[in-house]
Amino acid sequence: MKSFVSCILVFAVLQQQLTDLLPGSASKKTILPAGNIFIITIDGFRWQEIFTGADPALISNEKYTPDTATMKMLYGSPDMEGRRKQLLPFFWNVIAAKGQLYGNRLYDNKVNTSNIYSISYPGYNEIFTGNTDVTISSNEKNVNYNTNILEYLNSKEQFRGKVAAFTSWDVFPYILNKERSHIILNSGYENRKDDNESAAQQLITKVEDEAVYDKTATRHDELTFLTAKEYIQQYQPKVVYLGLGETDEAAHNSRYDIYLEKAAEADRMIARLWHWVQTTPGYKDNTTFIITTDHGRGKKTGNWSGHGAFINGSSQTWLAVIGPNINPVGEVKEDQQIYQKQLAQTIAALVGEKFVSDQPVAAAVSLK
Ligand SMILES: [Zn+2]
Numbered sequence: 353m354k355s356f357v358s359c360i361l362v363f364a365v366l367q368q369q370l371t372d373l374l375p376g377s378a379s380k381k382t383i384l385p386a387g388n389i390f391i392i393t394i395d396g397f398r399w400q401e402i403f404t405g406a407d408p409a410l411i412s413n414e415k416y417t418p419d420t421a422t423m424k425m426l427y428g429s430p431d432m433e434g435r436r437k438q439l440l441p442f443f444w445n446v447i448a449a450k451g452q453l454y455g456n457r458l459y460d461n462k463v464n465t466s467n468i469y470s471i472s473y474p475g476y477n478e479i480f481t482g483n484t485d486v487t488i489s490s491n492e493k494n495v496n497y498n499t500n501i502l503e504y505l506n507s508k509e510q511f512r513g514k515v516a517a518f519t520s521w522d523v524f525p526y527i528l529n530k531e532r533s534h535i536i537l538n539s540g541y542e543n544r545k546d547d548n549e550s551a552a553q554q555l556i557t558k559v560e561d562e563a564v565y566d567k568t569a570t571r572h573d574e575l576t577f578l579t580a581k582e583y584i585q586q587y588q589p590k591v592v593y594l595g596l597g598e599t600d601e602a603a604h605n606s607r608y609d610i611y612l613e614k615a616a617e618a619d620r621m622i623a624r625l626w627h628w629v630q631t632t633p634g635y636k637d638n639t640t641f642i643i644t645t646d647h648g649r650g651k652k653t654g655n656w657s658g659h660g661a662f663i664n665g666s667s668q669t670w671l672a673v674i675g676p677n678i679n680p681v682g683e684v685k686e687d688q689q690i691y692q693k694q695l696a697q698t699i700a701a702l703v704g705e706k707f708v709s710d711q712p713v714a715a716a717v718s719l720k
Pocket residue numbers: 396472600604659
């Protein structure tokens with residue numbers, strides 16, 4: 353076992369050095385910044401559903417989709433373009449028209465994790481710190497000592513006290529080192545401690561405390577979203593992170609129907625947030641959304657519900673971006689390789705900063 357683990361470590365280090373040397377990882381163009389950035393993640397949501405919609409085999413399979421008839425009527429359009437639009441109308445009506453979508457492997461446009469584990473904590477570490485860390489190999493609640501982009505931005509005068517994160521999964525206080533980073537962070541079923549709590553936030557807290565009987569490590573995404581939206585309306589942060597988690601939960605429970613419903617709800621939440629941003633002074637035409645996932649999942653009908661180092665497809669992810677200075681090229685259909693660790697520097701560049709950390713930070717994605 354020990355030699356096996358060290359073999360994995362050597363492989364990971366080699367892979368990392370190799371990807372650092374790839375010419376495509378260098379930023380060629382300067383990204384024009386906007387004043388605000390919203391980072392949104394949909395946990396363990398596959399590129400396959402983003403680009404091709406509901407999988408016809410999985411929505412016809414009673415094992416994963418108990419009521420196949422309803423799911424087919426909702427999401428089972430005969431063509432791929434129709435299916436993806438049924439499932440994710442914000443992605444395919446708005447982002448496809450005004451933003452950019454990366455990761456459609458049918459065109460060899462690829463987004464991958466650099467970390468070899470393809471599970472959540474290593475993925476979020478990679479997204480936010482701009483590098484992999486082979487010692488982060490589990491989802492256990494261990495404090496992350498790597499510097500993340502959110503705390504880096506919070507250390508800058510322009511963004512100080514204006515960085516806020518809301519996550520469904522309760523491991524984020526460790527991933528983002530809440531104690532050290534001093535960002536506003538609300539995770540899982542933790543109550544928002546706020547002396548100036550709005551009436552709506554009081555109601556959300558009451559629902560969480562008194563009406564959710566099945567509290568798990570992942571709060572209902574709708575409650576995470578409403579908490580985030582209340583905070584944003586009340587305090588106008590410049591950097592927002594919204595971490596949604598129920599897609600992964602549904603997949604692990606082998607429920608493809610619920611996985612689709614949670615993805616459709618996430619699409620709707622992002623649409624509501626974008627609409628709010630585009631109708632609010634200070635945010636309107638001054639806010640970029642960057643949307644991604646922490647890992648992929650199995651590619652096949654038999655293993656889509658799982659993910660990890662030994663499940664083929666788990667390192668395959670995707671990336672969407674929309675904002676005032678983002679070229680509206682829509683779905684990118686050319687041969688390209690993007691790595692998850694490039695996102696931290698991309699986030700920095702989208703608000704006109706350069707992320708400097710104790711460890712090397714991968715170059716920003718060269719956006720079209
Ligand atoms: Zn998972």
